[in-house]
Amino acid sequence: MQTNYQEILNHIYDIVKAGDNLGYVASYIPELATVDPEKFGVTLTTIDEQVYSVGDYQERFSIQSIAKVLSLSLAYKLLGVHLWDRLGVEPSGNPFNSLVQLEYDLGIPRNPFINAGAIVICDVLYTELEHPYEDLLAYIRHVSDCPNLTYNSIIANSEKSVGYRNIAVTNFLKSFGNIENEAEEVLEFYFHLCSIQMSCEELSRTFLFLANHGQKINGEEILNIGQAKRINAIMQTCGFYDEAGDFAYKVGLPGKSGVGGGIAAVLPGAYSIALWSPRLNEKGNSYRGVKFLEFFTTKTGHSIF
Numbered sequence: 239m240q241t242n243y244q245e246i247l248n249h250i251y252d253i254v255k256a257g258d259n260l261g262y263v264a265s266y267i268p269e270l271a272t273v274d275p276e277k278f279g280v281t282l283t284t285i286d287e288q289v290y291s292v293g294d295y296q297e298r299f300s301i302q303s304i305a306k307v308l309s310l311s312l313a314y315k316l317l318g319v320h321l322w323d324r325l326g327v328e329p330s331g332n333p334f335n336s337l338v339q340l341e342y343d344l345g346i347p348r349n350p351f352i353n354a355g356a357i358v359i360c361d362v363l364y365t366e367l368e369h370p371y372e373d374l375l376a377y378i379r380h381v382s383d384c385p386n387l388t389y390n391s392i393i394a395n396s397e398k399s400v401g402y403r404n405i406a407v408t409n410f411l412k413s414f415g416n417i418e419n420e421a422e423e424v425l426e427f428y429f430h431l432c433s434i435q436m437s438c439e440e441l442s443r444t445f446l447f448l449a450n451h452g453q454k455i456n457g458e459e460i461l462n463i464g465q466a467k468r469i470n471a472i473m474q475t476c477g478f479y480d481e482a483g484d485f486a487y488k489v490g491l492p493g494k495s496g497v498g499g500g501i502a503a504v505l506p507g508a509y510s511i512a513l514w515s516p517r518l519n520e521k522g523n524s525y526r527g528v529k530f531l532e533f534f535t536t537k538t539g540h541s542i543f
């Protein structure tokens with residue numbers, strides 16, 4: 239029997255919206271604090287291209303760390319397994335911007351989704367790409383089928399103006415020899431990566447290749463099947479920082495969150511779902527986003543478990 243996704247989405251949306259909206263909008267990046275905390279949107283896209291949406295799904299928001307999945311995909315495609323000489327694939331069990339573990343691990347970040355790992359990935363791309371900003375953006379536009387995506391320099395500069403921790407992380411990495419380029423240049427590139435904005439509709443479509451074994455819906459290969467499997471595994475174990483276990487327990491989908499309040503998650507072989515609600519729980523993940531997904535996979539039974 240065909241699942242009536244639209245009906246389920248509407249139903250859960252109403253329940254979650256009627257409930258509490260706890261947590262805080264990320265304010266350590268001043269520009270993110272200006273967002274309306276009541277915004278709430280969801281889009282689910284199936285691999286046979288059925289699209290179901292509810293709420294503020296057409297409004298673009300700052301995808302922040304969700305973009306790290308795309309930078310990782312490109313770096314992995316370029317370097318293959320050699321990428322893992324520079325960073326690991328283990329969950330960190332620490333906050334996304336933690337410095338403490340990096341010292342014990344001698345400058346090798348635990349995984350590509352904590353800030354230290356994502357900054358190393360930016361360093362790799364900065365070395366490998368001929369025109370880093372243009373080439374990364376072209377790649378993201380291609381994967382998303384959104385030719386008008388751009389970096390948002392207001393958000394990037396806002397983050398840069400208070401980016402003390404990321405500056406510390408980058409310099410710390412450099413002191414261990416795990417940053418090849420100038421620390422400032424790599425950071426600037428990282429802030430721009432995090433500044434990209436998409437709507438739930440666009441984000442859901444962008445992540446479809448990870449639900450479709452590495453291929454875009456038109457059959458074009460972004461990653462091969464083994465690489466897509468591995469990116470999904472890293473999303474499953476590391477996509478929600480020190481809440482990854484809890485997210486797996488409640489939701490059971492590989493996914494990635496961002497401090498803009500977005501979440502993108504996939505059920506391989508079935509669908510991609512993107513959500514946006516800016517208030518974050520204490521681990522930095524969207525409060526309503528996690529709640530919605532928990533209800534959704536529980537009600538449909540459609541999770542990887």
Ligand SMILES: NC(=O)CC[C@H](N)C(=O)O
Nearest residue numbers: 302303334353432496497
């Ligand atoms: N979790 C996130 O979305 C963090 C990304 C943000 N740009 C930062 O570095 O702090």
